[in-house]
Amino acid sequence: MDVQNIYYDGRIKIPYTWYVGETGSRFLIALRDNKEIWGNQCPQCKKVFVPPMKTCGECFVPTGEWLKLADTGTVESFTVVHYENGVAKRPLPVIYGLIKIDGASGSLLHFIGDVKPEKVKIGMRVKAVFAEKRGGTILDISHFAPVKG
Numbered sequence: 001m002d003v004q005n006i007y008y009d010g011r012i013k014i015p016y017t018w019y020v021g022e023t024g025s026r027f028l029i030a031l032r033d034n035k036e037i038w039g040n041q042c043p044q045c046k047k048v049f050v051p052p053m054k055t056c057g058e059c060f061v062p063t064g065e066w067l068k069l070a071d072t073g074t075v076e077s078f079t080v081v082h083y084e085n086g087v088a089k090r091p092l093p094v095i096y097g098l099i100k101i102d103g104a105s106g107s108l109l110h111f112i113g114d115v116k117p118e119k120v121k122i123g124m125r126v127k128a129v130f131a132e133k134r135g136g137t138i139l140d141i142s143h144f145a146p147v148k149g
C-alpha cells in the first residue's frame with residue numbers, strides 16, 4: 001500500500017499580550033506622551049542604547065543613566081522594498097533605514113519617508129516625524145524624513 005501525506009488547511013488565531021518591560025515602557029511612554037527619544041547608557045563602556053537596554057550586551061552590567069536624545073540622526077544603511085510583505089502596511093515602495101540617532105552608539109531600524117527612494121543616501125541627515133495618533137509603540141515615530149536645508 002502506498003503511503004500518502006494528507007494535509008488540511010487551517011487557521012490559528014492566538015491573541016496575546018506582551019510586556020515590553022520597565023525599560024521598554026519608559027522609552028515608549030516618552031515617545032507617546034512627549035515625542036521624545038530617550039536612550040540609556042552603560043556605566044562601563046559608555047555606549048548609549050536606543051532603544052534602551054536593561055543590560056549592556058557586551059559588559060553584562062545593568063545600564064544606568066537615562067539620556068534625552070535629539071530627534072535627528074544619520075542614515076547608516078537602507079533598503080527599498082517594492083513588494084507587499086504584509087508587515088509594513090504602507091504605500092510601496094517602503095524604505096527601511098538604520099538610523100543612528102545623534103548621541104546614540106548604535107542604530108535604530110525604522111522607516112524613511114517623505115523622500116523618493118533614489119534620493120536616499122547613506123550619511124543623509126534625517127529627523128523623526130511623529131505620528132499624529134500615538135499609542136505607545138515604536139510606530140509613534142511614523143518615519144524619519146530628510147532634514148531640510
Ligand SMILES: [Zn+2]
Pocket residue numbers: 042043044045046047056057058059060
Ligand atoms: Zn557596556
